[in-house]
Amino acid sequence: MISLTSPVKTRAHRWPAGVKLGLLCAATVILFMQQNIAFQVAAFAGTAAIYCLPGTAFARAGARAVWRLWPFVVLVAVWHLIVGAGEQGAIIVLRMLTAVALANLVTMTTSLSQMIAAVMWLAAPLAKIGLNTRALALGIALVVRFTPALADKGTALTQAWAARSPRRASWRIIVPFAVLAIDDAEYVAEALRARGGTNP
């Protein structure tokens, strides 16, 4: 499965994931503490400038993710113009866009394997209170592997339905779909047990 990491290699791709996540947390907290319009404008412009540094392809991919927020931007803008609190509305909109763009920046510059390593590092202290980190790592791998496999099965079921009926495949597909998922889970559990299981 393809993660949302940008194929455009930037300098930030080489930074440790933990540092980027820490910086993101700090930046987001500061962003939400500031009620100053000048600060929010500067933060938004600064974030946009960072997106432009690696080139237009990177900036366009980033803009696409932020573009999804347009219904909320319109909503807040219309609302605040009606009640006559334009500055407050601008602060809310800018902060929302900057926060999403910054978080997305970390996703775009961190590979899936680096992210999983960061998750395992964060989960390590939880191992002391009984979290099976090996099971967690295995669970992540299983979902990554099985999502496309299940999607294929769903497509096959939909096509089989279309071959038999003039009507659209509906929710009725979900029962055989879930049965397939359950059967897969049972087979894989057996295979895992045969190979030593989660506690070797």
Place this chain on the structure above:
Amino acid sequence: MERNLTLIALFAALIAALGLIPQLTLAFGVPITAQSLGVMLCGTVLGAKRGALAVLLFVLLVAIGLPLLAGGRGGLGVFVSPTAGFLIGFPFAAFITGLIVENWRNGPLALVAGAASVVGGILVLYAFGISGLAWALQKPLAEAALLVTAFIPGDLIKAVLAGVITAALARARPDSVLSRA
């Protein structure tokens, strides 16, 4: 242990797959996806604890950058967007749904699972979702609630479907419906 793990992982993948297959998108006038139906099913089929773990695993994979949400969305950005409350509420919704199915044993499973989905998948989930919207857009809760009322009829239909599907799964694979095992 292995069986629990694979069922949890497969149901996490099921939520993702329900968002990936465009043909499975249920259209009732409002653009909705089958993804929250997957969250309800995690609770009704796997029970409170395992259902919540399956949904948590799904949310974790979205956070580390996999485009598993409907429409290919994912990454850390969705956790600070106005709809983040729904995503954060997903595991709690599955937990409450599962808890009700586990404890309400006298009654037809379709009815119990459907009612549990209404409480967990709608009441609990919308409580989180509306709080998130109100916080992100800095609006009172009542006004944030108004924004999402259009989605409630679709979710009610999904809760009914969750009940019907759970009952069908209990007939097809009784041992795997862990909420009643």
